[in-house]
Amino acid sequence: MTDHTVRAFGEKLEALTTSVAQVGGLAEVQLADAIEAISRRDTAKAENVIASDRRIDQLQYQIEDQSLKLLALRQPMAGDLRETLAALKMASELERIGDLAKNIAKRAIVLNREPPIRLTMSLARMGRQVEAQLKQVLDAYARRDAQSAKAVWQQDGEIDEIYNSLFRELLTYMMEDPRTIGLCTHLLFVAKNIERCGDHCTNVAETVYYMVNGEHLAADRPKADTTSETSVPYGSP
């Protein structure tokens, strides 16, 4: 961080960065725990995730307060302004990831009452990939590394591809055996939530890139989610 003539300003800005890192850490743990609750069928962990979501919300409010005060009292300029706005945006993206993790945990509790299904392993694997993206983009934020953020932004296509594949597989499962529809619908939403977490990671990556470089990433992100156009005809394998 560059030196500021008014030291209190530099300190406030640093406190803001610290809070964002804290929300990031919480979001990481929430997502990891939610996915573990599914892969290890750990209902206690799922309940823990649901209970801990409030901490992320509180920290988000705190960040909003901090940035508003900074904007109102210090009128930051250039890089400082971008940093303040980035904190505001990242806090809301990370809070969304926390919400999605909470939703995954809720579904984990339902899923854990049903017999185990192999596909949860594939879901967990997809989840790990999103966790990796989230870690990388938060590291990029801590190090102010625009290139690393851009790499995350480019990798989101892979997660979309896994989601497509899982989506098709779940559709075929449901067609083969209508008794699994309840279970598979929950899995479908879990997969969608994980995919949404990946999207929020790319948003964070865009914010980090803008914060460091002062210019936006190109508008057309590599997108590979085609499930909105996918249908599996009845009777196909």
Place this chain on the structure above:
Amino acid sequence: MKKPWLQWKAVRDWLWPFACGLGAAAALIRWRGHVELSTLWALAIAVGVLAAIAGARAWQQHLIDAEPAHPPDPLPDLAREVFERLPDPLLLLDETGRAAFANAAMRGVIGAQFERKPLSVLLRVPAIQQAVDEAGPGSPPAEVEFSTHVPFERHFQAYVSRSATAPFTVVLLHDLTAIKRTERMRADFVANASHELRTPLAAVSGFIDTLRGHARDDAAAREQFLGIMSVEAARMRRLIEDLLSLTRIELNEHVPPQHFVDLEQVVRSAAAALLPLAQAENIRIEITAEPHLPKVLGEPDELTQLFQNLMHNAVKYGRPNGHVRVTLASIGSQLRIAVRDDGEGIPRDAIPRLTERFYRVDVKRSREKGGTGLGLAIVKHIVNRHNGRLSIESEAGKGSTFTVSLPVVAEAPALAPVTEML
């Protein structure tokens, strides 16, 4: 370190005499009875104000600089030396919760640029942050366990203790990965194995029952059944071998490899081992390598298995009488090894899931070819351990390319119990 206040001071020192000179000149001209020179006066005042601003800036910056960037080092040399040599990562935080000292093992975790950074920026673990926040002076030390899942699973115990007398908090990490993995290994192995072994086992026991029953005296059927049983038994053996090697690789995944390996040699020996299989299908394995390839850090046995698995797949799913092309090239700071077959290719939506355990594009075909569904999972774990990247491209009808990129490094990392992978 560059001191900006020195520059401001120089500006001030230059501007003061100039302003004084201008003022004196204006006064002199006025005194000699010439017209009023208000512009000269204004100029003198303006330069004077500028000099005053520069002076103020110099003073402010001076104040910032005068405060030491880091507080004086509280550690005596001996203590510093002892901490530095500890195998477990150790971090000292000052009273504001910023890093004051990190030993070599901890620098491997949080990086070399740690000084005066807040804890949550360095170690994004809410549990530790909470323990630090809650630790009062002299309160009993707290122990928290936490795990990280990417790029591979690791488990740590953090010990947080705040001194009652001096203004600092100790954070000590202890790596539990090896213990936890061994604990979990057995459970995972049984879970995986029981599920996948059930099918071949059911087949074998079914045939045994048949041979004992109505096929007891049927020589032709006996011959046929024994053949099938032998195939199924071989599959179970392969499955167990693959599961064992996967488990072994997973156990060591967090330990960075220490040997320098000549990859061309590894690839050639892996190809030699596959020669009989390739000849049976009349497939030719062609290896092209750039001259003077740099060596990479790796585990020779694991790398051999990696390329054996990739080439074995290429032979299995390639076109009969076709080619398997292996190219080794050095691109930037990476060594890129591509294994290309000319088979049918892989459906697009299957590609991202190929490295999943027991995922098969075509279950029936994989069974026929004697696949265990673990080959690419093993590849992925080996690549992970070597800090590399696996990418898969495929074109329907034309074949698939599996590319492994491994980083080329100048020297082996110090053998620390924890690497930068946290």
